[in-house]
Amino acid sequence: MTLPPAKTSLTLLTLLLLLKTPDALPAFKDYKVLDWRTIPAVLDFAPRKTSPAPVEEEELRLHPDRDAASYNVFRLNAAEGALDHFYAALQRTEAKETGAVTRILHYGDSPTTADLITGDARRLLQKQFGDAGHGFILMGKPWAWYDHNGVVLHASGWTVDPASQAKIRDGLFGLGGVSFRGAAGASTQITLKDPSHTLLEVSYLKQPGGGALTVEAENRSLGQIQTSGKILEAAHKTFAIPDGARRFRFEAAGPVRLFGVSFDKLNAGVAYDSLGLNGAYVSVLARMFNEEHWAEQLRHRRPDLVIVNYGTNESAYSSFVERSYGKELKEIVRRVRAAVPESSILLMSPMDRGERQAGGAIGTMATIPRLVAIQQQVAMETGCGFFNTFQAMGGPGTMGRWYEAEPRLVGGDFIHPMPGGARIVGGLLYQALLDGYNRYKVQRMQERFARAAGKAGPK
DSSP, X not given: OOOOOHHHHHXXXXXXXXXXXXXXXXXXXXXXXXXXXXXXXXXXXXXXXXXXXXXXXXXXXXXXTSOGGGTTXXXXXXXXXXXXXXXXXXXXXXXXXXXXXXXXXXXXXXXXXXXXTHXXXXXXXXXXXXXXXXXXXXXXXXXXXXXXXXXXXXXXXXXXXXXXXXXXXXXXXXXXXXXXXEEEEEEEEEEESOTTOOEEEEEEEEXXXXXXXXXXXXXXXXXXXXXXXXXXXXXXEEEEOOTTOOEEEEEESSOEEEEEEXXXXXXXXXXXEEEEOTTOOXXXXXXXXXXXXXXXXXXXXXXXXXXXXXXXXXXXXXXXIIIIIHXXXXXXXXXXXXXXXXXXXXXXXXXXXXXXXXXXXXXXOTHHHHHHHHHHHHHHHHTOEEEOHHHHTTSTTHHHHHHHSSSOSBOTTSSXXXXXXXXXXXXXXXXXXXXXXXXHHXXXXXXXXXXXXXXXXXO
């Protein structure tokens, strides 16, 4: 091997000595220019590592005062026993009792129309307690951004009537708040990511002159639904799903009116129906849904928990918030209780809603705290549970912080969360439900111990 010239060798040795001096002599530590531990990474040309959990890092950045282990726990506010039916169902599900499905219906406005928040809560609950199926899906897309996690939906030929923008006035919108009218040839294709569903159920309307609807799975016929009837009447038809089937097609062979399709499994677990309506507000459920028809839909689905999650759209109208919001919310509670008296009800506040203030900063719209206070008061007066989403996510100014975060957690309207923001809210809801459930189990255990001690009597 040929050695370099003496002058070059001396220069290299001097450079190495200067680089090593700060490691050997603490007095020179401020002159350190090279960390020798990084040499292997440089030689291996290792790419810079990116965070595997940017949302969690953002949570901690936005709330450095909170302990990471307890960040997601924001407790529900519920009167004694308000959510016991839901918790008892969840306990049977956790014990894997045969057919023990805990059903949740989540009614919300535009932030939930793409299965944001609801999809995250569903995923976490099903991971914890078991997967009883994806649940209810509309027969088409009322809005281009309508979506469901793990579902691909294509539809054509339908006249779409959402309850929040109704052109028809009979109030017959099914469980999910949208009616689909179609003539022969109107069709829907649904592809599920999960091939393990066992049952599908089509919800439709019987009507005079109604035609047939064909149902297929993997290009094989499952059967037909005859929708003709003497009067307008909601109906449901269930089909067994062949093993491993993921692709389904529904096609009208005559005039039909449909609402949606549910995908379920026979095993114990959680079924979480995402029922978001764009532009929805409390009067949609309180006034625009035909009460008798909606009651039939609720009784048929047999929910253990009904979540009512409105307020974003109402917050733009302060006079409506003050004069009407509380009354309309109470009417929703009355309707649900009349239809399914055993079901638990959870009122869920809207998220923060931001607006540009005079100085350019993004602050909280003034009506939001007032609206949240009204919701909490209604929950207390009617014996419902209450989840304060607004405070759980950080309270006043949260949307401003979320918009300025990197990556952004909310869109430029300071209303609609980005997927990362929705994941935070869905996680907050899940942790609150889980916390309430765990406290329910502890309370029941204490009651059993107290009864046992009372039977034993003094010695």
